[in-house]
Amino acid sequence: xxxxxxxxxxxxxxxxxxxxxxxxxxxxxxxxxxxxxxxxxxxxxxxxxxxxxxxxxxxxxxxxxxxxxxxxxxxxxxxxxxxxxxxxxxxxxxxxxxxxxxxxxxxxxxxxxxxxxxxxxxxxxxxxxxxxxxxxxxxxxxxxxxxxxxxxxxxxxxxxxxxxxxxxxxxxxxxxxxxxxxxxxxxxxxxxxxxxxxxxxxxxxxxxxxxxxxxxxxxxxxxxxxxxxxxxxxxxxxxxxxxxxxxxxxxxxxxxxxxxxxxxxxxxxxxxxxxxxxxxxxxxxxxxxxxxxxxxxxxxxxxxxxxxxxxxxxxxxxxxxxxxxxxxxxxxxxxxxxxxxxxxxxxxxxxxxxxxxxxxxxxxxxxxxxxxxxxxxxxxxxxxxxxxxxxxxxxxxxxxxxxxxxxxxxxxxxxxxxxxxxxxxxxxxxxxxxxxxxxxxxxxxxxxxxxxxxxxxxxxxxxxxxxxxxxxxxxxxxxxxxxxxxxxxxxxxxxxxxxxxxxxxxxxxxxxxxxxxxxxxx
Numbered sequence: 001x002x003x004x005x006x007x008x009x010x011x012x013x014x015x016x017x018x019x020x021x022x023x024x025x026x027x028x029x030x031x032x033x034x035x036x037x038x039x040x041x042x043x044x045x046x047x048x049x050x051x052x053x054x055x056x057x058x059x060x061x062x063x064x065x066x067x068x069x070x071x072x073x074x075x076x077x078x079x080x081x082x083x084x085x086x087x088x089x090x091x092x093x094x095x096x097x098x099x100x101x102x103x104x105x106x107x108x109x110x111x112x113x114x115x116x117x118x119x120x121x122x123x124x125x126x127x128x129x130x131x132x133x134x135x136x137x138x139x140x141x142x143x144x145x146x147x148x149x150x151x152x153x154x155x156x157x158x159x160x161x162x163x164x165x166x167x168x169x170x171x172x173x174x175x176x177x178x179x180x181x182x183x184x185x186x187x188x189x190x191x192x193x194x195x196x197x198x199x200x201x202x203x204x205x206x207x208x209x210x211x212x213x214x215x216x217x218x219x220x221x222x223x224x225x226x227x228x229x230x231x232x233x234x235x236x237x238x239x240x241x242x243x244x245x246x247x248x249x250x251x252x253x254x255x256x257x258x259x260x261x262x263x264x265x266x267x268x269x270x271x272x273x274x275x276x277x278x279x280x281x282x283x284x285x286x287x288x289x290x291x292x293x294x295x296x297x298x299x300x301x302x303x304x305x306x307x308x309x310x311x312x313x314x315x316x317x318x319x320x321x322x323x324x325x326x327x328x329x330x331x332x333x334x335x336x337x338x339x340x341x342x343x344x345x346x347x348x349x350x351x352x353x354x355x356x357x358x359x360x361x362x363x364x365x366x367x368x369x370x371x372x373x374x375x376x377x378x379x380x381x382x383x384x385x386x387x388x389x390x391x392x393x394x395x396x397x398x399x400x401x402x403x404x405x406x407x408x409x410x411x412x413x414x415x416x417x418x419x420x421x422x423x424x425x426x427x428x429x430x431x432x433x434x435x436x437x438x439x440x441x442x443x444x445x446x447x448x449x450x451x452x453x454x455x456x457x458x459x460x461x462x463x464x465x466x467x468x469x470x471x472x473x474x475x476x477x478x479x480x481x482x483x484x485x486x487x488x489x490x491x492x493x494x495x496x497x498x499x500x501x502x503x504x505x506x507x508x509x510x511x512x513x514x515x516x517x518x519x520x521x522x
Contacts, residue, residue: 002170002404004099005163006411007043011100012107013415015039016123019111023119026112036108043104044097051093058092059084065392131155150443157419160412164448165455167408171401172456172494173463178397179486180464181471182390187479188320189383193376196318199263199346200357202374204235207343209369214342217367221347224360228350231259234332234340240284240325241301241308242292249288249323251302253332253340263346266326269318269480279328281314287477288323289316302335309335320477398493405494409501413445417508425514434510441509442502449498453491460490 015022025035063082111119131152134140140148154161203221205214214232222230232255240249254260257277266283267274277283284294294300296316302309302325311331317324332340345364349356354377361373417424420441428437461482468478 002167002408003096004103005167005170006404006407007100008103008106009163009408009411009415011039011043011104013411013418014042015107015111017418019119019123022111023114023116026119027116032112036105036112039104039108040101043100047096047100048093051089051096054096055084055089055092059088062396065396068392146440146443149440150447153444154447157416160416161448164408164412164445165452167412168405168449168452168494168498169455169459171405171408172453172490173460174401174404175398175490175493176456176460176482176486177464177467178394178401179489180460180482181397181467182394183481183483183486184464184468184479185390186384187481188476189380191318191479192320193380196265196267196320197263197376198265198348200348200352200376201346201361202233203345203347203361203364203370204372204374205343205345205369206371207341213367213369217364217370218345220367221345221360221364226349226351226353226356227347227360229259229262230345230347231256231263232342233260233344233346234342235344236304238325239303240288240292241303242294242298245292246303247288247291247323249285249325251325251327253327253329255329255340255342257328260326263348264326266315266317268316275315277326277328278314279330281312281331283315283317283324283326284313285319285322285324285477286316287319287472288325289313306336311335320479322475402493402497405497406501409445409449409498410504413441413501413505414508416444417441417505417512421512424509425512428512428514434506437512438502438506438509441505445498445502449495453494456490456494457487 022035026032060082064080067080067082133151143151203217205217218230218232221227234251234253234255236251237248238251240247252264254264254277257279260277264277265274266277269286284300289295292300294313296313299310299312302311311327317326329340347360354375357375357377361375364370365373424437424441427440432440464482465480468480472478
């Protein structure tokens, strides 16, 4: 959409600058199709050249960056293959041609309707009109002449106003998505193992141990001086069904509800409300609830080797890693007629110490039946290492959005100065210095950039939510939060591009020849 906007503004400027030539050709007998064909051919050549370059580079770089980032799920992939696909290249080229040729025809259509005598004269400048803010008299009276002129000019050139706001807003939204993806994905490890789960490690046992053997291992872990809390947990895999929808989840049944509260926090992601595990019903993780299309109060079917059991969902909790179903030991016994087999022991230290956790874990593995130890610090560090590849995706998005923002601003500013060359020459004749002429034009650009940034903040939030939900994988739920710093960085980058363009345009303003610009109408 931003590319189509750039094409529209570029071809509109080109056609309007050559309206005298168009009028001359019409007077000499050329038809509308022949005249428009010149500009359509120009757009066709430029688009085909850009499409070839885009296919050769884009079909290699962008897929490689994104697939490399997705290797967090497939750590054993030796390398990434990114072959060319002719069908994708054709689709992209046709889309680009539709945008540029459509924009070119739209730009030519208005000019070609006019008579040759009209086209041979420069277009009449747009007339100024009263704006809504003038009705607020107490505010309007306090504005200086320069600010009144600036506000009127913003609404005088409505097309430039809308295009600048849309272009800057779109690029700003892309930057927010880039930073927001990083915030949302990097958040999952910190929240999952810092706010929702509080164990330092989990010791897993085989499925055929006697109660005496399990008690020895439990007593050893809880008897360590550095251990603050321990809890037993039954963990198994079951299938949840709701009509035609189904999915696999990990079923967690603690030996003691109060003990589980020391290691697990159940809360609503949006409101932050927390609740304990109840004796009746189950708590289901948010991602699986969405996939099964169920909500609080609905009934789901648990399917495993023991048959199908129906159970009511009493809460839907925030969770990011895997799919979870939490059930009280009493509820489990009512459903299955037996106690849940406790096959894991969770523990946390009084003071966090990675080395001490590993020492206790290694000693626990020496006991009969202990088959594995999962360390939280190890999981979080592995996640951070794998997710660090996403920095490249963020960088690509930011650079792409920045380049688009720069081109949009440069194009629109160039058109603005070209269209108003006589006006700017006139105020230079009236005594405005170069700096004052620059301020006269750039004040409008700054206001348009600010409005575009505000629009981009809103659109970026919406686009981020859509992208995050779209790119989520089955076993993860990404965060939905964009950090305040990401909004700030996106805003500063966008304003920085605007300032850069204004700086470049300042030298073009200095070169406006007062005499030539004022007599050009002759």
